[in-house]
Amino acid sequence: MTENHLFLKRARQKSGDDAHRIKIQKAISTYDTKVDEMIKRQFTDWQNARKSAAAIKEYALANLPDLLLEFEEKISKRGARVLWAETAQQARQFIGEIITRCGGQKIIKSKSMTSEEIGLNEFLAGQGIENWESDLGEFIVQLAGEKPYHIVTPAMHKSRSEIADLFAEKLGIERTDSAEELTMAARQHLRQAFVTADIGITGANFIIADAGAIVMMENEGNGRLGMACPKVHIVLVGIEKVLPRLGNLALFLPLLTTSGTGQQLTCYNSIVRGPELAPDSDGPEEMFVILLDNGRSDIYAQDDFRRLLHCIRCGACLNACPVFRTIGGHAYGTAYQGPIGSVVTPQLRGLAEWRHLAHASTLCGACSAVCPVDLDLHHLLLQTRRVAEKNRKSKFYWRMAMKIWAQCFRSRRAVELLRPILKLLLPVYKSILPAAKRRGIPQPAKKSFAQIMKQSQNSIKPERTDR
Ligand code: SF4
Incomplete structure (x- = not known):
């Protein structure tokens, strides 16, 4: 099994473990209260x-x-x-x-x-x-x-x-x-x-x-x-x-x-x-x-990643991260967990095997907001994804799918044309995507936001002025 598969397996198991989640939420909420108070006091x-x-x-x-x-x-x-x-x-x-x-x-x-x-x-x-x-x-x-x-x-x-x-x-x-x-x-x-x-x-x-x-x-x-x-x-x-x-x-x-x-x-x-x-x-x-x-010298040599070495290993970004709070520290399978671990590990242990960690993030930016040395971790996570994809030779069908997706999402009209097709494919996603099987897929709205806006603008009659 690759590291990616092991990570997914452990993460899936932990994210469905309610007892684990209760323990972690309790520990982190006590921590949050103490940190908030101490920042104000100190x-x-x-x-x-x-x-x-x-x-x-x-x-x-x-x-x-x-x-x-x-x-x-x-x-x-x-x-x-x-x-x-x-x-x-x-x-x-x-x-x-x-x-x-x-x-x-x-x-x-x-x-x-x-x-x-x-x-x-x-x-x-x-x-x-x-x-x-x-x-x-x-x-x-x-x-x-x-x-x-x-x-x-x-x-x-x-x-x-x-x-x-x-x-x-x-x-x-x-x-x-x-x-x-x-x-x-x-x-x-x-x-x-x-x-x-x-x-x-x-x-x-x-x-x-x-x-x-x-x-x-x-x-x-x-x-x-x-x-x-x-x-x-x-x-x-x-x-x-x-x-x-x-x-x-x-x-x-x-x-x-x-x-x-x-x-x-x-x-x-x-x-x-x-x-x-x-x-x-x-x-x-x-x-x-x-x-x-x-591997620190290699990080040092990269302008885009050098600031990673500012980290003082306080652990605040782990506590703030919704992914860490859900899957826990052992899921990462590394010495450094959470957002900092997801950026540092691919650097220290190789992008090819560890790049999946950079995707273990919602990019919400909570990690960057709490970092005491002002590290913009969510940008570093994105940058890791960018570099990893650049170095990777992905499968032909995946590259084509991404190209079509990028092309379509550049045009509002193309998105509107795609909407009914994507809706028709809904049962297919449900049967093939593991996450969709587990959690279901939300039903798309009957009308897109753009359609609703257009309709509401049409329904507003121009005001009469007698001037
Ligand atoms: S919050 Fe900042 S200093 Fe603390 S572990 Fe994370 S990256 Fe390092």
């Missing part, structure tokens, strides 16, 4: 904040090579080692080499979509390395043997009662519906993993050029613990995450938190500039920062 001019963030990202991209080199130079001076990974395979190889060199057997990971992008969990499992996800949501999906559902809230699709069943089965605890008790059970399990891990692997929300630092934002303290406890800390981060100055965080920290979770600020915000350094006696002995390209 920003005097939200639109201006978005535009400023976009301008900073634009500057960062325009100077990307220099800023990355500045970052490398500064963090290296404080003892960290920067590794440049061109591909996912190379990033996995670097991680494999570090693990072998330090004889690591146990890894504690904090939430990182970049690690999902490179298939790190599968790689570690293949090497026989014990690896625990330490973010609660990630831990839940790991126990369930699933992939993250959402880039910010990986277990959004699980109800409390489902988590209770899962913990009872996998952790061997007594079943409880109490959120506090469930969290404590996960905490107890993970505490052991933190103190016995040889290596901590984290992502980073930003890398700061002038400070030579990585920035991690989180709510559970697991990221901070995961990089401080083990002897070795590996950071895996995309090259587009660079910001020029430490001062930029004054805007980006509240911006990302407001859009990501509707909070004022995440509970733990760590700025890390290297491994343990005398006279400090804590922190990892070694720190590696893997700067991942994996």
Whole structure:
């Protein structure tokens, strides 16, 4: 089965699942309320904040090579080692080499979509390395043997009662519906993993050029613990995450938190500039920062898509998207879901196999309206469709049908002539189109809008004037 067929199969199944829809709508409506309130409380001019963030990202991209080199130079001076990974395979190889060199057997990971992008969990499992996800949501999906559902809230699709069943089965605890008790059970399990891990692997929300630092934002303290406890800390981060100055965080920290979770600020915000350094006696002995390209340079090289690299992975566009809300995150079959995933994935993993994702959108523009860095995602979705169609050799009958359709719809008269024919064909659509079979087809109006207008204009008699 192709990716397109798999996507359609999963989307069809989920869109008919009422229980799933209720869970997602509930989670997202709570999120919406919190975000609306926080935008009003925290920003005097939200639109201006978005535009400023976009301008900073634009500057960062325009100077990307220099800023990355500045970052490398500064963090290296404080003892960290920067590794440049061109591909996912190379990033996995670097991680494999570090693990072998330090004889690591146990890894504690904090939430990182970049690690999902490179298939790190599968790689570690293949090497026989014990690896625990330490973010609660990630831990839940790991126990369930699933992939993250959402880039910010990986277990959004699980109800409390489902988590209770899962913990009872996998952790061997007594079943409880109490959120506090469930969290404590996960905490107890993970505490052991933190103190016995040889290596901590984290992502980073930003890398700061002038400070030579990585920035991690989180709510559970697991990221901070995961990089401080083990002897070795590996950071895996995309090259587009660079910001020029430490001062930029004054805007980006509240911006990302407001859009990501509707909070004022995440509970733990760590700025890390290297491994343990005398006279400090804590922190990892070694720190590696893997700067991942994996197709980002190709995006960078395309004027029409470069701004895609502005994304700060807040997840707001997923929550706003009516398609995501209907089919859910797993239907996409990718590390990045929703509107941003539908534009990024064809770029990172190939247009030929993933172009169908660009059609998983109504183009309503809700994603663009909420994006904190002012990305016009619906235009990028359209642009992806355009490029994909240009590169594709579609079937002859399809090209002819599209040509005729385009020709007809350029002329009002042709549309009027076609109307009765299309009406006659209605039973045919109903029998061959899967969506029509499932949902039915609305009956076309007896008269077109143009006909009604014409009639009503004819029926308005000209006013008599006696002048
Ligand atoms: S495209 Fe915008 S809204 Fe979507 S995840 Fe990225 S920053 Fe957030």
